[in-house]
Amino acid sequence: xxxxxxxxxxxxxxxxxxxxxxxxxxxxxxxxxxxxxxxxxxxxxxxxxxxxxxxxxxxxxxxxxxxxxxxxxxxxxxxxxxxxxxxxxxxxxxxxxxxxxxxxxxxxxxxxxxxxxxxxxxxxxxxxxxxxxxxxxxxxxxxxxxxxxxxxxxxxxxxxxxxxxxxxxxxxxxxxxxxxxxxxxxxxxxxxxxxxxxxxxxxxxxxxxxxxxxxxxxxxxxxxxxxxxxxxxxxxxxxxxxxxxxxxxxxxxxxxxxxxxxxxxxxxxxxxxxxxxxxx
Amino acid sequence: xxxxxxxxxxxxxxxxxxxxxxxxxxxxxxxxxxxxxxxxxxxxxxxxxxxxxxxxxxxxxxxxxxxxxxxxxxxxxxxxxxxxxxxxxxxxxxxxxxxxxxxxxxxxxxxxxxxxxxxxxxxxxxxxxxxxxxxxxxxxxxxxxxxxxxxxxxxxxxxxxxxxxxxxxxxxxxxxxxxxxxxxxxxxxxxxxxxxxxxxxxxxxxxxxxxxxxxxxxxxxxxxxxxxxxxxxxxxxxxxxxxxxxxxxxxxxxxxxxxxxxxxxxxxxxxxxxxxxxxxxxxxxxxxxxxxxxxxxxxxxxxxxxxxxxxxxxxxxxxxxxxxxxxxxxxxxxxxxxxxxxxxxxxxxxxxxxxxxxxxxxxxxxxxxxxxxxxxxxxx
Numbered sequence: 001x002x003x004x005x006x007x008x009x010x011x012x013x014x015x016x017x018x019x020x021x022x023x024x025x026x027x028x029x030x031x032x033x034x035x036x037x038x039x040x041x042x043x044x045x046x047x048x049x050x051x052x053x054x055x056x057x058x059x060x061x062x063x064x065x066x067x068x069x070x071x072x073x074x075x076x077x078x079x080x081x082x083x084x085x086x087x088x089x090x091x092x093x094x095x096x097x098x099x100x101x102x103x104x105x106x107x108x109x110x111x112x113x114x115x116x117x118x119x120x121x122x123x124x125x126x127x128x129x130x131x132x133x134x135x136x137x138x139x140x141x142x143x144x145x146x147x148x149x150x151x152x153x154x155x156x157x158x159x160x161x162x163x164x165x166x167x168x169x170x171x172x173x174x175x176x177x178x179x180x181x182x183x184x185x186x187x188x189x190x191x192x193x194x195x196x197x198x199x200x201x202x203x204x205x206x207x208x209x210x211x212x213x214x215x216x217x218x219x220x221x222x223x224x225x226x227x228x229x230x231x232x233x234x235x236x237x238x239x240x241x242x243x244x245x246x247x248x249x250x251x252x253x254x255x256x257x258x259x260x261x262x263x264x265x266x267x268x269x270x271x272x273x274x275x276x277x278x279x280x
Numbered sequence: 281x282x283x284x285x286x287x288x289x290x291x292x293x294x295x296x297x298x299x300x301x302x303x304x305x306x307x308x309x310x311x312x313x314x315x316x317x318x319x320x321x322x323x324x325x326x327x328x329x330x331x332x333x334x335x336x337x338x339x340x341x342x343x344x345x346x347x348x349x350x351x352x353x354x355x356x357x358x359x360x361x362x363x364x365x366x367x368x369x370x371x372x373x374x375x376x377x378x379x380x381x382x383x384x385x386x387x388x389x390x391x392x393x394x395x396x397x398x399x400x401x402x403x404x405x406x407x408x409x410x411x412x413x414x415x416x417x418x419x420x421x422x423x424x425x426x427x428x429x430x431x432x433x434x435x436x437x438x439x440x441x442x443x444x445x446x447x448x449x450x451x452x453x454x455x456x457x458x459x460x461x462x463x464x465x466x467x468x469x470x471x472x473x474x475x476x477x478x479x480x481x482x483x484x485x486x487x488x489x490x491x492x493x494x495x496x497x498x499x500x501x502x503x504x505x506x507x508x509x510x511x512x513x514x515x516x517x518x519x520x521x522x523x524x525x526x527x528x529x530x531x532x533x534x535x536x537x538x539x540x541x542x543x544x545x546x547x548x549x550x551x552x553x554x555x556x557x558x559x560x561x562x563x564x565x566x567x568x569x570x571x572x573x574x575x576x577x578x579x580x581x582x583x584x585x586x587x588x589x590x591x592x593x594x595x596x597x598x599x600x601x602x603x604x605x606x607x608x609x610x611x612x613x614x615x616x617x618x619x620x621x622x623x624x625x626x627x628x629x630x631x632x633x634x635x636x637x638x639x640x641x642x643x644x645x646x647x648x649x650x651x652x653x654x655x656x657x658x659x660x
Contacts, residue, residue: 158295163527167519174518179479184488192493198500221396221502228397231332235406 111204118200122193129186132177140173299530306533318543321362323373325385329414333389334407336414339377346380347649347656349448350415352424353385354408356431357555358509360548361385364429366636367544375645381652382419386411386432388553393502396557401581403559404438412439412446423448425652430454430605430631431563434573437613440592441585449655450590451648453597454631456605457587458574458612459483459567480606485512486568494564504560506552516603545636574612587613593621595651597634597644604631623651 144166147153156162177183206216324340338350353373355361364385365371376383386408391398415424426447428436433455440447462480489497498504514521520528524546532538555563572578578585594617598610607626614622625647627634634640 157291160295160527160530167523167527171517171519175516178481178515178518179484184484187485188488188493191489191497195493195496195500199496202500221393224394225397227394228402232402232406 108204108207111200111207115197115200115204118193118197122190122197125186125190125193129190132183132186133174136174136177137170140170143173144169302530302534306530306539309534309536309539313540313543317540318547320367320544320547321365322368323365323371323377328384328418329411331407331410333391333395334411335387335389336411337385337387339373339383339385341380341382342374342377343380345382347382347425347652349421349423349425349656350382350384350419351376351427351451351648351652352412352415353383353427353429354432354435355386355388355429356433356435357388357391357403357553357559358431360551360553361387361429361432362551363548363632363635366548367541370541370636370638370641372635372645375642376649379645379649381649384411384415384424390553391503391556392554396498396502398556399558400435400438400562404435405442405581408435408439409443409446412443416446422446425449425451427451427453427648428455430456434563434567437573437587437590438578438580438585441587441589442580442583444589444592447592449593449595449652451595451597451651452610452613453644454599454602454605454610454634455596455613456480456483456567456609457616458571458609459486459569460571460574461608461612462606480604480609481516482512482604483568483606483609485515486564489564489569491565491569494561498557498561501557503554503557504564506554509555510549510552513604574616587616588618590617591619593623593655594619595623595625595648597625597627597647599629599631599634600626601629601633602631621655625651 147169148155148165156165202217206218208214209216325337326340327335328338329336353361353364355364365373368374373383373385388403388407412424412426416422423446426436426440426449428434428451430453433452434457436447436450436452437455437457440450459480460483462483529542532542566572566578570577573585573587576584576586576588594613596610596613598605598607600607611624614624627640627643627647629637629640634644
């Protein structure tokens with residue numbers, strides 16, 4: 001370190017001397033009475049020397065983790081990319097995300113990197129979840145085969161009977177899985193990572209919205225919140241104002257009913273859009 | 281090796297022929313079925329009140345009135361009230377009407393992201409209360425009979441506790457009350473019960489999350505997505521969800537009545553509304569995770585929901601094979617309410633089966649009518 005500082009100090013000294021041609025110098029130039037033009041001539045040499053010193057400093061200061069051909073080969077190998085978040089690529093992403101944050105510089109880049117990282121976490125969680133489910137199906141099949149081939153087992157007399165046995169076995173095995181702690185943990189991790197990915201998508205989308213004068217999801221949510229709260233306050237005030245009247249007179253129909261006239265209906269109202277889903 | 285003889289070639293040929301015939305008939309039937317044949321919730325009704333997305337319907341009488349006070353049905357946000365009138369011969373509402381009951385029902389509508397900030401308090405103390413007040417005003421009565429279903433039962437419990445003067449009789453069906461009781465009833469595998477089989481599926485799923493997970497889920501989606509609720513329920517019978525459109529459908533495809541019933545049920549299942557976000561947080565965190573209702577800690581609008589303040593008659597109807605709301609979760613109500621007039625009706629079947637199952641038709645409505653009629657007679 002001392003050697004580096006000495007080199008740096010020497011180069012700075014030469015540099016300053018080159019920039020002060022009119023002043024007497026402590027070096028040999030002073031004794032020879034060098035002129036302004038001599039000083040200007042010395043400037044490129046001082047500049048070159050400074051660059052060389054700094055290059056030397058930079059090289060010495062570099063962490064010994066240079067990119068080797070092997071490392072580059074592994075980085076760009078499709079095998080490394082096939083696994084979600086695998087290998088050096090994932091590490092590089094992590095380092096980029098954990099690097100210093102310089103105000104708003106590269107904010108969008110960082111958001112995109114975080115989006116990529118969240119997608120990898122979600123994919124890993126999905127793979128873990130799927131492996132549990134696949135394992136349960138394999139287990140169900142093993143149990144089914146064992147039950148059908150054990151000595152004394154009754155053979156199914158029709159394809160339907162066989163299918164029913166298989167479905168019953170699969171249902172029982174999957175039911176056991178769904179109540180296991182491993183499955184609940186994997187499911188939670190998948191839901192958690194999917195939520196985080198969705199929120200990260202929103203962060204990127206909101207960056208675009210802000211740049212293009214479009215209201216963001218967060219802003220619209222805030223508006224909805226305000227409307228809901230204002231509606232509550234309005235109804236509280238309406239209820240407070242109506243209280244004396246309500247006590248005195250019982251109206252035949254409420255105010256809301258008047259504003260929403262009775263509509264004879266035999267299920268003629270527009271049905272909401274159907275969504276996929278299952279319930280017991 | 282299997283001891284039983286395998287089917288002969290003739291058996292196999294016969295089965296194949298039957299299968300082909302079934303498919304042929306099924307194909308003909310399916311081409312004839314039109315959208316209007318698969319309508320649900322078709323009982324004659326009238327929109328009498330609405331606020332925001334909430335609608336209140338009054339059903340046309342089909343018999344002479346035998347109970348004066350109207351019955352208001354409040355379903356939950358998990359699913360839709362149309363299940364109570366699936367089709368003409370599978371309808372709790374029609375069965376109540378046939379017995380001379382004046383029936384109203386609330387439709388909470390289809391919440392969107394704009395409804396994210398609605399809370400339990402909004403549903404109980406604003407929408408439900410407005411519906412009750414409308415009925416009281418329009419019918420010139422002081423109270424109603426309140427019938428809550430599932431989460432709607434929780435709404436009804438909260439409403440009755442906070443507004444005791446507006447409810448004459450409280451009827452709850454398949455309603456969760458103590459969200460942690462199922463853990464005590466959990467099978468350990470030693471007594472023949474499969475480990476975990478008595479645990480409510482929603483209870484287990486909700487308890488596997490942290491409050492922060494729920495917060496982030498709602499923040500990301502705005503609401504509790506209907507598709508996610510559907511997925512959780514589908515885990516109860518995983519292969520049924522996968523096989524109902526192929527193997528399962530074979531059972532009904534050549535029978536018009538059964539086929540239409542199947543399609544109407546599917547229509548109801550597919551119509552899964554989103555649960556408003558803030559109310560979903562209260563449901564999952566305050567109730568499922570923290571069990572605040574049973575512990576007497578649940579707060580609505582700064583007021584504690586005290587179940588001991590419910591002193592009116594209470595009828596609790598539940599399903600013995602309900603794996604979503606296991607019987608202990610709802611039977612806990614007996615010890616929590618302040619009334620001395622508490623009745624239970626335990627029905628065969630599962631969570632929804634008690635309402636739409638062929639065997640249970642009329643049983644729910646008869647039980648409710650008899651119970652109400654007895655109380656009306658006493659009051660008179």
